[in-house]
Structure formats: structure tokens, C-alpha cells
Amino acid sequence: MTNSTATGEQGSNRVKRGLAEMLKGGVIMDVVTPEQARIAEDAGAVAVMALERVPADIRSQGGVARMSDPDLIEAIIAEVSIPVMAKARIGHFVEAQVLQALNVDYIDESEVLSPADYVNHIDKWGFNVPFVCGATNLGEALRRINEGAAMIRSKGEAGTGDVSEATKHIRKIKSEIAQLTSMSKDELYVAAKELQAPYELVAEIAETGKLPVVLFTAGGVATPADAAMMMQLGADGVFVGSGIFKSGSPEKRAAAVVKATTFYDDPAVIAEVSRGLGEAMVGINVSDLAAPHRLAERGW
Amino acid sequence: MAGNGAPTVGVLALQGDFREHANVLRGLGADVTLVRRPEELAAVDGLVIPGGESSVMDKLSRTFGLAEPLKEAIDAGLPVYGTCAGLIMLADTIVDGIRGQRSLGGLDVAVRRNAFGSQGDSFETDLDVPALGWHPLHAVFIRAPIVESVGPRAKPLAALTDGRVVAVEQGNLLGTSFHPEVTGDTRFHEYFLAKVRAA
Numbered sequence: 001m002t003n004s005t006a007t008g009e010q011g012s013n014r015v016k017r018g019l020a021e022m023l024k025g026g027v028i029m030d031v032v033t034p035e036q037a038r039i040a041e042d043a044g045a046v047a048v049m050a051l052e053r054v055p056a057d058i059r060s061q062g063g064v065a066r067m068s069d070p071d072l073i074e075a076i077i078a079e080v081s082i083p084v085m086a087k088a089r090i091g092h093f094v095e096a097q098v099l100q101a102l103n104v105d106y107i108d109e110s111e112v113l114s115p116a117d118y119v120n121h122i123d124k125w126g127f128n129v130p131f132v133c134g135a136t137n138l139g140e141a142l143r144r145i146n147e148g149a150a151m152i153r154s155k156g157e158a159g160t161g162d163v164s165e166a167t168k169h170i171r172k173i174k175s176e177i178a179q180l181t182s183m184s185k186d187e188l189y190v191a192a193k194e195l196q197a198p199y200e201l202v203a204e205i206a207e208t209g210k211l212p213v214v215l216f217t218a219g220g221v222a223t224p225a226d227a228a229m230m231m232q233l234g235a236d237g238v239f240v241g242s243g244i245f246k247s248g249s250p251e252k253r254a255a256a257v258v259k260a261t262t263f264y265d266d267p268a269v270i271a272e273v274s275r276g277l278g279e280a281m282v283g284i285n286v287s288d289l290a291a292p293h294r295l296a297e298r299g300w
Numbered sequence: 301m302a303g304n305g306a307p308t309v310g311v312l313a314l315q316g317d318f319r320e321h322a323n324v325l326r327g328l329g330a331d332v333t334l335v336r337r338p339e340e341l342a343a344v345d346g347l348v349i350p351g352g353e354s355s356v357m358d359k360l361s362r363t364f365g366l367a368e369p370l371k372e373a374i375d376a377g378l379p380v381y382g383t384c385a386g387l388i389m390l391a392d393t394i395v396d397g398i399r400g401q402r403s404l405g406g407l408d409v410a411v412r413r414n415a416f417g418s419q420g421d422s423f424e425t426d427l428d429v430p431a432l433g434w435h436p437l438h439a440v441f442i443r444a445p446i447v448e449s450v451g452p453r454a455k456p457l458a459a460l461t462d463g464r465v466v467a468v469e470q471g472n473l474l475g476t477s478f479h480p481e482v483t484g485d486t487r488f489h490e491y492f493l494a495k496v497r498a499a
Contacts (some may be wrong), residue, residue, distance in 0.1 A: 008425025008441075015422045018442045018482055022351045022384070025315040041398055044360065046315065046353040079416055081398055082353055083443065105419035105443070128420045262314050262336065262360055 013150070016130035019083065019105065020151035020214035023047055023237055027227065027258050028216070030054050030241040032072075036250070043254035044052065047083040047105070055112045055159025056242035058279065059293065065113040067091040067095040073102050085132070090299055091117025095297035100129045106151070107131045107142075109297035112158045112241075121299070126150030134218065136169045136296055138176035142197035142205075143300075145213055152211060153298040154235070156219015159242050163220040163229070164294055170217045170233045172180030180206040189191075219296065222247070222280050224260030224273050231264030248278025310335040310344035316352020316361040316385060320481040324489050330496075337435045338369045346379040346496035349386030351442070351479050354413065355398040357385055368403065374406040379472040379499050381492040386443050387411055387468075387475035395448055406473050408451030415446035415464075415477075427478075429458040429467060432487040439466070439478035446477055472499055 009015075029267065031037040037048045052068040053061065060119035067088055077084045083105035088095035090109055095116070099107050109122050111134050124131040130150035135141035141152045150252025155172060157167030176195070183191060183206060192202040204212060219231040227238045240257055247253045256273035263269035286294070311318045313334035322332045322342050330436075335341050347370075349357070361367040372498070374380055374390075382390040389404050391411035397403075416422065422443055426436040437458075447465035450456055458467035458476075466477040467488075472495050479489040 008423040010421065010423045012424055014482065015442060016419075017423055018440055018479065019331060019419050019422065021317045021320065021482060022353070022442055024317055024319075025313070026353060041355065042357045042400075046356055071467070081396060082355065083419065098419065103418040103420055130419065196455075257361065258356070260463055261362070263364075 006211040008034065011128035014151035017213050018264055019130060019258065020132070023083070024214055025256075025262060026237045027261050028085065028237070028239045029244055030239075031076060031245070031256060036245055037076045037080045037084075038190055040244070041080045041082050042119045043251060044258035045082060046237070047074065047085055048080060049085045049087065049108060049241075050104070051087055052246060054242040055295070056161070056246050057159075058112060059159045059284070067092070067098065067113070070098065070102055073099070073104060075093050077103065088112040088122070091120050091122060095124045096122050096127060096131075099218055100127055104129060109133050109149075111155060111295045115298050123145050132216070134296070134299060135173065137172045139195035139197045139214075140299065141173060141211060142195060142201045145201060145211070146198050149213065151214050151216065153216040153218040153239055155299075156217065156221070157219075157286045157289070158219045160220050160286055160289070161222040161243060161246075161281040162286045163222065163226045165286050166217050166219045166221060166230060167218075167233065169296070170230060170235055173215065174234045176211060177205055177211070185197045220286075221257075222283065223277075224256045224270055227257045228260045228264040228270050231261055244283055246281035248280075253277050253280075306331050307345040307493065308333060308339060308343060309493070309496060310347045312349045312357065312361075312386070314349060314366075315356045316350040317479070317481060318350040321348045321350050321383075321422060324450070324481050324486055325493070328486060330490055330493060336364065336366070338365055341366065341369050341373060344378075346381070346492065347373070347497065348492070349380065349389050350481070351384035351386065354385035354388035355401050357389060358401050358403070361404075362433040367402075371405050373406060374473070377472055377499065379474075379492065379495040380406065381474040381481050381488070383476050384442065384444055387447075387477060388413055390473055390475050392451070407468060407470050408453035409447050409468055409475075409477055410449045411445045412448045413445050414443050415448075416441065416444055419443055425460070427458050427460070427466070427495055429487075431457050432491060437480070437485055437487060438483050439476075439480070440482055441466075441478050444477045447475075
């Protein structure tokens with residue numbers, strides 16, 4: 001949906017994808033209170049994700065995880081001037097409508113919350129506000145883009161502090177893109193079938209060698225070195241969920257992750273900012289998680 | 301600039317859409333270098349400050365010792381073009397900055413951050429920019445700032461239909477609220493490169 005107003009056309013693809021372009025090279029931090037949002041902004045976050053519980057707590061407390069209380073989201077929007085994102089359940093288009101009505105800057109249709117629809121994702125073309133969606137591989141990313149996602153984040157395994165799944169997913173997406181660019185035109189039809197993605201998007205990526213939207217990475221990033229590794233692997237930026245406010249000194253760690261994301265290719269800077277950060281979040285090894293508790297497998 | 305070769309244009313690469321600017325500038329024949337450190341700044345004939353989050357660029361430029369050399373270069377006449385966050389960085393006065401936010405300054409203007417509201421209020425539209433010819437320029441505004449007041453030394457280049465100023469220049473400095481780097485219209489970059497070549 002696009003609207004024509006006194007100030008031109010709103011909600012266009014370019015405008016929606018454009019905000020993600022401006023977030024590149026930056027760190028988006030999960031926050032559960034206005035105070036945390038303030039700390040994140042002061043530390044140099046490019047945006048915050050407003051939610052009631054960080055993924056690590058959703059994991060430990062269990063139960064159904066839903067969209068956050070509008071009062072909390074509004075309080076966070078009032079506290080900071082950087083963009084505020086918020087999460088809707090997979091397929092829960094009414095939560096997304098509510099978040100749009102609250103004037104959030106980005107909606108994350110997120111596997112971290114309990115899915116509301118095990119078949120369909122939200123039709124994201126119908127919204128003025130842009131969406132970011134998770135993906136574990138290229139086909140999943142392209143299905144989300146086909147539904148209107150204006151930004152993709154590799155999923156990782158949220159709330160663990162174990163970066164191995166984030167590594168797996170960003171490597172997978174990058175290598176599947178590289179494979180497409182080396183295929184001849186007649187192979188792309190089968191590639192599209194195997195990726196379970198629209199041929200037009202597959203052909204576009206074979207041509208350009210990159211996704212048509214910004215690709216961040218998420219899930220398990222807990223240290224400056226984790227963030228820098230994701231950038232070296234080709235992410236445009238990083239989400240840090242539980243990693244900051246579940247650590248010993250959130251202010252210092254947040255600022256350090258920001259610096260390491262900008263100077264991701266400079267080990268001297270990463271070493272410097274990694275000093276004296278106190279305890280990192282305790283973490284869970286993904287291999288110790290029983291399959292039903294793996295969030296990355298939500299979404300299809 | 302010295303010599304007859306292509307100008308070397310830096311793009312401030314602390315955060316934001318610096319690659320889009322680099323691509324446009326390369327397409328126009330400039331040698332492009334990404335700038336994150338003072339020594340990288342010393343080698344450029346002109347600088348672009350990209351779109352992104354101005355508060356993050358401000359913080360990182362101060363932490364990594366780039367803010368002072370940048371201010372000195374601006375004072376010494378280095379051509380600098382800022383888009384969106386870059387315009388905020390070049391403004392003498394920021395309205396609605398985050399706590400403690402500073403700008404580099406140089407443009408005799410007051411610029412309001414996020415002047416249009418949340419992302420839902422972001423938009424694209426056609427603008428008349430007489431300095432670039434009669435053909436309107438398609439402009440993308442993303443959580444964009446606005447030039448709230450223009451001092452005597454700065455000159456407005458474009459305004460919305462309601463009169464709000466969205467592009468300014470002052471000597472070798474150029475600033476736009478919007479993002480020519482994402483639309484494929486290269487006229488603002490060409491206009492800037494002419495300043496770099498003449499400097």
C-alpha cells in the first residue's frame with residue numbers, strides 16, 4: 001500500500017528498504033525498558049528493538065511469547081530518537097497492525113515469539129511500516145522478500161549467546177548467493193524450484209550477486225569479536241539481543257560492540273574494545289537445546 | 301586539487317550507506333577511499349558524509365579522533381557533501397539531537413533531526429532544484445531532517461512545496477535532507493564533484 005500525501009508517496013518499496021540501508025554498519029539492540037533504550041542510544045545503537053523479555057528470558061521462563069504491551073513500546077519510543085523496532089508473532093497480522101498504529105519504525109516478524117500461524121507469514125506488502133524477517137537460508141530469505149520484507153536478518157539461535165548458528169546461517173545465505181551467480185541462465189529455473197523461491201528474485205540475485213534488501217545477522221551475538229566476525233562474513237550490520245543486557249556491564253559492552261562493528265576488519269581495535277568488559281552472558285550451547293526449543297526452526 | 305587525474309573523494313565510513321555513495325562517485329570517475337581514520341582523511345580532495353544515524357557517526361568520529369581533523373578540514377575549505385545524517389553533521393546547530401550530540405558544523409543552518417516523524421512518515425517526491433536544471437529531481441526522505449533556519453552565509457537550493465528547506469550550500473559545503481545515492485539521479489554528486497575539481 002502506498003499513500004499520496006502533501007509530502008509525496010509513503011510506504012513505497014524504496015522508502016521501506018531505504019531505512020534499512022541507513023542502519024548498515026550499525027548495531028540494533030534488544031531493550032526491555034526505557035532506561036535500557038537510553039543506555040543503548042548513548043552507547044551508539046542505530047536502533048532498538050522494544051520487547052518485554054529478551055530471548056534468553058523467553059527461553060528460561062517458557063510459555064507463549066507475544067507482542068509487547070503498547071505502553072512499554074510507547075514509553076521506549078518516547079525515550080529515544082533513534083528508530084524503534086518491535087516484534088510481532090509470525091503470521092500475526094493483527095499484532096503487526098497494532099505495531100503500525102503505534103508508529104514503530106520497523107516490525108520484526110520474529111521466530112523469537114511464539115508463531116501465530118504455522119502455515120502463512122504476514123502479507124507485508126499491505127503495510128506502510130517496513131518489516132524485517134529472519135532466515136536460515138537463501139530460499140527462506142527470498143520467500144520473506146516475496147511477501148514484502150524490506151530487510152532480512154539471518155536467524156542464529158536467539159537467547160543462547162552461542163554464535164555458531166548465526167555463523168551457519170550467514171555462511172549458508174552467502175554461499176547460496178555465490179552459487180547462483182555462477183549458474184548459467186537455464187539452470188536458474190531449477191535453482192528457483194529447489195530454493196522454493198520466485199524465479200524473478202532468483203534471476204535478480206544471480207545477476208547482482210546480492211539480496212535486493214539489507215542483510216543483518218542475529219542470534220547469539222554476545223561479544224565485540226562475535227559482531228566483527230559477522231561483519232567479516234558479509235553481514236551489513238548486527239542485532240544483539242540478550243547479549244548486552246544479560247552481561248556484567250551493559251554500557252561498556254554495548255559501546256564496545258558498536259566500535260567493533262565499525263572497525264570489524266581491524267583486530268587491534270577489536271582487542272582494545274574487548275578489554276575489561278566483565279562477564280559476558282552465561283549462554284547455552286545450541287547443541288544442548290532439545291529440538292522443540294530451537295527458535296530458528298520456526299518459520300518456513 | 302592537485303594534478304590532472306581523477307579527484308580522490310573520501311566517504312565517511314563509520315556507519316550508514318557509505319557504499320552507495322562510493323558506487324555513485326566511482327561511476328562518475330572519482331577515485332574513492334573510505335574514511336574511518338584521520339590519516340585516511342588527509343589523502344582526500346573532498347568528502348561525502350553519508351546517510352545513517354547522525355548520533356552514531358558523531359560518537360564514533362569523536363572516539364576515534366576524527367572529529368577535530370574533520371572540523372579543521374572543513375574550516376580549511378575541504379569540499380564536503382552531507383546527505384541526511386551528513387547534513388546534520390555539517391549543521392552549525394542541531395535541533396532535537398540526542399543527549400550530548402554535537403555536529404562538526406560549517407553550514408550556517410539549524411537542522412532538525414527526524415523532522416517528519418517515524419518511518420511511516422518517510423516519503424519520496426519530486427523536487428525542483430533550479431541549480432541542477434529544470435528537470436525535477438526525485439528525492440527520498442527517510443526519517444529525514446529539515447533545514448529549520450538558514451543563516452546569511454548559507455544558500456537554500458531546494459524546498460518542499462510547503463516551503464521547508466531540504467537542500468543548502470555554502471561555499472564548498474553541500475547538504476541535502478534526502479538521499480540522491482539511492483535513486484540513480486547523479487546530479488547532486490556531479491554538482492559536488494565540480495566543487496571538488498575547482499577547489
